[in-house]
Amino acid sequence: MNLNIKYFGQIAEITNKNEESIEFSGLIVSELLDVLYSKYSDLKNKDFQVAQNQKLVLGDKEITGSEIALLPPFSGG
DSSP states (O other): EEEEEEEEEHHHHHHTTTTEEEEESSSSSHHHHHHHHHHHHHGSSSOOOOEEEEEOOOOSSSSOOOOEEEEOOOOOO
């Protein structure tokens, strides 16, 4: 399946892009992260959350949507 991956903040700095489309044949979020870690090794050292179709998901969540976002920690006030 073709996934649209969006990167924000320090994650976008690591990947040098705000978004990209990739072909992914896995089933769960952790498999996608393994693909991204092999492509962008510095991601392994960063804390971030993953959102699928604008909802936060964990690594064992099945990929069911075409939009994935990697969100760095943020604070509000």
